[in-house]
Amino acid sequence: MDGHSLGFVSHPSSHWAAMDIMNQTSCANFNLPIDYENRFLPSVFIVVFIVGLVANGWGLKSLLQKWKKLKIINVFVLNLGLADILYLVTLPFLVVYYFMESKWIFGDTFCKITRFCFNLNLYGTIGFLTCISVYRYLAVVHLRVMGGITVTHSVAVSVMIWLLVGVQSLPDMFYTKTYGNTTGKCFDTTSQAYVEDYLKYSLGWTFTGFCIPSLITLACYGHIAVVLWTMKRTDKVQKQRSLRLLFILILLFSVCFIPHHLFKNLNLWSRVLSKQKICHEWRDRVYIAHQISRGLMCLNSALNPLVYLHGNEEIPAQLRQLLQRARQMISHMFLSNSGSVTVAQTTDEV
Template identity: 80%
Template sequence: IDNDNDDTVTMNNTSCPSISFDFYRRFLPAAYILVFIIGLAANVWGLKSLLQNWRTLKIISVFVLNLGFTDILYLVTLPFLMVYYFMDSKWIFGDIFCKITRFCFNLNLYGTIGFLTCISVSRYLAVVHPIRVMGRITVTHAKAVSVMVWLLVGVQSLPDMFYTKTIGNTTEKCFETTSEAHVEDYLKYSLGWTFTGFCIPFLITVGCYGHIAVVLWTMKTTNEIKKERVLSLLFILILLFSVCYIPYHLLKNLNLWSRVLSKRKICHKWADRVFIAHQISRGLVCLNGALNPLIYFHGNRDIPAQLRQLLQRARQTVMCPSITQSQNTLT
């Protein structure tokens, strides 16, 4: 993902202060490497655990499984972005693959938001309307809803691929949004996309968990373990939305508006700060690939036990050579 801003913008025969790109060229590669290592390991392990119990899959597990697939789809593109930055922001993989990389990011971002919303609605129905939905909503329904989410996210993300992602006849740059020539149209598209792909799901999620909280606190007979599980999932969702999604959408559209003003030769002192803040939000939004596996821990009680066993085995593997070496030294 590269900057979509010009270094300087002329206004009344003067130039706006130039925007420094040094920060994001150091920050984003480090964020991508961290997310790739942690996210890939955690998602592969979580998906493996879910697929091993495929026959006993629950409704919420179907959504968690699709959540993992969206992460894998994005994580496999990160090595190409790493190469991009290591080569001083020069894209060598062609215009088509640049668009595919952007498309995978958008599928991950809005697919994650969509499946988190499905998980929230599922928990809402199970807690607030358990008698009404008991036996009526099945795994088959969850699979059908998952297909609809993929289709909806694909339709929302597809127009992005028709915007220019490179400069002229060269493919040295791979824009996150589009070139300066189409920035005004892209801002309109981005605002509509933000409303349908983020704001509506966010309001549904807040509404579901707000009602769940009221029900749990007014029902004295509610199981304490059930309360803790719902609260833990609520904490994960608050973490994802507050760290990853809200700053990204707010700053992305604000940065696009800054570029529109710059194109109209209107300079603002805050343009540099908005640009830097947007780059930080881009690093944070990719963290969802590493944070989403927290849902696995919530949805599968066996995973914490498996993690403890894995850590114990790793410890034994490290300790055994040391013990053997000590015994050899003594003999």
């Protein structure tokens, strides 16, 4: 997402020209309307780093303070926050990378580690959101089954999610991630030489890491919706909690996950076609759309803390207290400034 996922540099026209020479393709060059990667992406990364670090740090602190009272769903929320922190700590290095006009100075190994952390965050997030959805499904539809689930079970499931995501992401580290000693590129997929194999890997990864969890989540909330609106035994609070989580999941999937996987694979396919001297007009639009989806993808680390509002009942109250204190401070500062102005006016009149 946040690297040069296609082996493109910050100036696509020159890069496509280099690719034409290397691969003897006849595709016409194109130019992005703005220097997207070196201007827009660093700005997004900085905002996500600040907001995500504060929000996730606050949420994790609140959960850990209530460790002895930790509920099953909070185990998944805790792991969700850890996945976000894992990715957020790599963002300063990517900001430096783009501010230096896409020159990676931290070495090939750390480039691969950075991309690995991103993949752990992305598919770990999807996995733990799926677990939260299944938990809500059992809590609403199968209360008897829910009674037999303990915190130990949720910890075991969390370990399995991390292992599964790690196994899925590990092959990515064996693909070439850097391009030459002088350019210092750090791709988030691979170089043009291995793009055919990477496309196959990416499609399988998308199916197992995104499509299957998405179908499970959809099935869970489809059944939950039927139960909530057809059975009278559910109360309004339960309906509101389920609807809030559903809204958060729809936001994350529609803004972050779906565009990323769609345009990433379409862009890889266009690279394969270009290498085979098959050029289409939609190649340029897909490339630009993929660049935009890269910026949207990293927002998940700033949006995931919304799940804390659902998983921990005390956090909304803490948030209201924090906002109330902020308003009081602003009001106090405003009144103090108004008083100073009044005194100054009175002195001038005397």
